Amino acid sequence: MANPFLTLRNIDKQYNNEQVLRDIDFEIAEDEFVAIVGMSGGGKSTLLRIIAGLEEPSSGTIKFHEHEPVVRFMFQDDRILPWMSVLENLSFKSRDPKSKTRAVEMLNLVGLSEFADYYPSALSGGQRQRVALARALMARPQLLLLDEPLGALDALTRRKMQQLIMQICHEQHLMAVLVTHDVDEAARMADRVIVIRNGTNRFEEVGAKGRDAAAVSEVSDKLFDEIVNTAY
Ligand SMILES: Nc1ncnc2c1ncn2[C@@H]1O[C@H](COP(=O)(O)OP(=O)(O)OP(=O)(O)O)[C@@H](O)[C@H]1O
Numbered sequence: 001m002a003n004p005f006l007t008l009r010n011i012d013k014q015y016n017n018e019q020v021l022r023d024i025d026f027e028i029a030e031d032e033f034v035a036i037v038g039m040s041g042g043g044k045s046t047l048l049r050i051i052a053g054l055e056e057p058s059s060g061t062i063k064f065h066e067h068e069p070v071v072r073f074m075f076q077d078d079r080i081l082p083w084m085s086v087l088e089n090l091s092f093k094s095r096d097p098k099s100k101t102r103a104v105e106m107l108n109l110v111g112l113s114e115f116a117d118y119y120p121s122a123l124s125g126g127q128r129q130r131v132a133l134a135r136a137l138m139a140r141p142q143l144l145l146l147d148e149p150l151g152a153l154d155a156l157t158r159r160k161m162q163q164l165i166m167q168i169c170h171e172q173h174l175m176a177v178l179v180t181h182d183v184d185e186a187a188r189m190a191d192r193v194i195v196i197r198n199g200t201n202r203f204e205e206v207g208a209k210g211r212d213a214a215a216v217s218e219v220s221d222k223l224f225d226e227i228v229n230t231a232y
Contacts, residue, residue, distance in 0.1 A: 001029050007063045
């Protein structure tokens with residue numbers, strides 16, 4: 001790979017006697033958007049935590065090439081604080097007055113500038129996930145780890161959020177690793193889709209993003225076959 005940002009080599013992970021990940025081996029390039037798909041319980045979230053440095057692999061190496069990047073997560077559960085306004089949710093961690101300016105900018109970026117003073121209970125699920133995205137962007141991350149962030153949204157809101165996340169990652173030169181159960185989502189959003197089968201990455205689909213509807217559907221059918229043909 002020409003410009004690797006992150007390299008994972010022979011990553012194994014066991015919990016007690018359970019082998020969750022085995023021989024995970026792939027690279028992520030600068031500016032790449034990667035999706036990880038696979039059966040439930042297959043170790044996708046564990047892999048994200050290992051990339052984030054929240055969990056140590058049992059063996060294998062993980063290497064960021066240039067420098068330790070700023071990494072932020074987005075989850076299905078938005079984890080925004082109900083007793084704070086939208087703006088406060090973004091800026092409360094920092095005493096720097098510039099943080100409020102940055103929060104306003106980030107709300108603008110995700111299309112929520114009119115909602116700065118709202119409390120989370122007054123927002124829709126899609127708007128709350130926009131707040132979660134804006135909050136993740138506050139620290140100027142280089143890498144976004146997206147653990148099924150759109151799983152609880154209705155189909156239309158989900159499509160809009162997919163577009164927003166792709167657009168922001170592209171404009172801000174952010175790398176992203178998206179874990180999703182939705183093979184259409186993976187085929188639509190990612191430059192490359194990695195299928196985790198039996199704990200190992202056995203299949204990579206390259207060049208997913210920007211395909212037309214027919215091509216997305218073809219890729220997602222292929223991904224589905226790869227996943228369900230796994231002997232679990
Ligand atoms: N901290 C832990 N201690 C023990 N076992 C764990 C721990 N975290 C995960 N596991 C086990 O590792 C396996 C993989 O879990 P993980 O959440 O990574 O899978 P997943 O592919 O993200 O699943 P899903 O798609 O359902 O979210 C599961 O069997 C889970 O029970």
